[in-house]
Each structure stands twice: as structure tokens, then as C-alpha cells.
Amino acid sequence: GAVVSQHPSWVICKSGTSVKIECRSLDFQATTMFWYRQFPKQSLMLMATSNEGSKATYEQGVEKDKFLINHASLTLSTLTVTSAHPEDSSFYICSAYQDGYTFGSGTRLTVV
Amino acid sequence: GDSVTQMEGPVTLSEEACLTINCTYTATGYPSLFWYVQYPGEGLQLLLKATKADDKGSNKGFEATYRKETTSFHLEKGSVQVSDSAVYFCALKNFGNEKLTFGTGTRLTIIP
Numbered sequence: 001g002a003v004v005s006q007h008p009s010w011v012i013c014k015s016g017t018s019v020k021i022e023c024r025s026l027d028f029q030a031t032t033m034f035w036y037r038q039f040p041k042q043s044l045m046l047m048a049t050s051n052e053g054s055k056a057t058y059e060q061g062v063e064k065d066k067f068l069i070n071h072a073s074l075t076l077s078t079l080t081v082t083s084a085h086p087e088d089s090s091f092y093i094c095s096a097y098q099d100g101y102t103f104g105s106g107t108r109l110t111v112v
Numbered sequence: 113g114d115s116v117t118q119m120e121g122p123v124t125l126s127e128e129a130c131l132t133i134n135c136t137y138t139a140t141g142y143p144s145l146f147w148y149v150q151y152p153g154e155g156l157q158l159l160l161k162a163t164k165a166d167d168k169g170s171n172k173g174f175e176a177t178y179r180k181e182t183t184s185f186h187l188e189k190g191s192v193q194v195s196d197s198a199v200y201f202c203a204l205k206n207f208g209n210e211k212l213t214f215g216t217g218t219r220l221t222i223i224p
Contacts, residue, residue, distance in 0.1 A: 041216075046212075105155040
């Protein structure tokens with residue numbers, strides 16, 4: 001079945017630094033990928049929709065300059081959290097769409 | 113806009129108890145409906161889905177029936193196991209829109 005690999009699974013970084021999270025579709029091409037942020041009480045917030053070769057579409061309230069999304073190929077989308085702060089600490093999940101949604105295993109980001 | 117209202121948890125049950133997690137939706141047209149499961153520290157996995165009214169999705173002993181008249185898609189299982197402990201998300205996808213709309217999630221804990 002379809003597999004999406006998300007890397008890293010966890011990362012700790014210092015406040016002010018940037019962190020890149022990768023999302024790869026391993027055995028299929030995904031023209032559309034989604035990035036979610038999951039808050040402590042488990043609710044999932046869609047951050048942006050990423051389309052290969054074009055700019056990402058961000059949801060209202062998501063800072064596009066802070067959360068940079070690149071979808072350079074049909075199998076890879078990246079989310080870069082720039083100038084991270086402790087309030088950016090969260091669980092980030094990507095999803096790729098091709099005849100259905102396949103989710104990555106998530107990235108736990110802790111900013112200290 | 114589209115929305116999903118899901119039974120708030122947490123839900124704690126004894127092993128072999130019956131489970132129902134309520135889910136209702138608001139959407140224009142005829143959306144597809146999903147239940148996703150998230151095990152601790154992992155991303156989401158599709159549990160079951162239904163694409164039209166009266167369809168029943170089933171997997172791993174879980175079932176949900178697409179009820180258009182009550183706009184509901186309740187998740188049920190006759191006898192839960194400790195391994196069913198997870199967070200369950202109800203979601204919908206409307207025609208012509210690639211986005212998934214999620215409910216807030218229900219944390220289920222099964223005690224031996």
C-alpha cells in the first residue's frame with residue numbers, strides 16, 4: 001500500500017534556529033500534500049496545502065513566512081519552521097493524496 | 113462551511129465492552145466520510161470509510177454506517193480490546209475539494 005515517510009520523527013532545537021521536516025511519498029506520486037499541526041488536546045489543524053511546482057496555499061492564521069513549505073517534486077514536500085520559538089513546539093503531520101490520504105508518522109518538535 | 117462534530121472524550125472502557133463514538137457532520141452535497149485512528153506517537157491511519165448514503169464501512173471489528181437522514185457516521189465495535197486504545201478521528205471530504213475536515217478526536221482507553 002501507499003507509504004509516506006516523514007523525517008525526522010522528533011527534533012529538539014534551540015530558540016531562534018530553523019528546522020526542516022521532510023515528507024516523502026515512497027511508492028506513489030502525490031501532486032498534493034497537506035501539513036497539519038496537532039495540539040496537545042489532539043485536535044488537528046490544517047496548516048497548508050502543498051501542490052507540486054506551485055506555491056503552497058496556507059490556511060487562515062498560519063504565517064507563511066514562518067512555516068515555509070516547498071513541494072519541489074511529486075514525491076517530496078518540506079516544511080521549514082523558521083526562527084522557531086517554544087510556542088512552535090508541537091506534533092506536525094504530513095499527508096499525501098492519491099486516490100486517498102496517506103499520513104506520515106509525524107514529527108515531534110520541541111523548541112528550547 | 114463543512115464541519116465535523118465528534119463525541120468528546122476521553123472515553124475509558126473495560127476490555128470486551130461495547131463502543132460507540134458519535135460523529136455528526138455538516139456539509140453541502142454528498143461528502144465521503146472517514147474514521148482515522150492514531151496510536152500513541154504515530155500519524156493517522158485510515159480505519160474505515162463510506163462514500164455514499166447507507167454504505168457501511170468496516171475494519172478490525174469496527175463499523176460505521178453513513179446515515180444521510182441524521183448526518184451521522186457513528187463508530188461502533190462490539191467488544192473492544194486493550195490494543196484499541198488510541199485517538200479516533202472522524203473526517204469528511206467533500207466532492208471537488210481535496211481537503212479533509214476533521215473532528216476534534218476522541219481519546220479511547222481500554223483497561224484490562
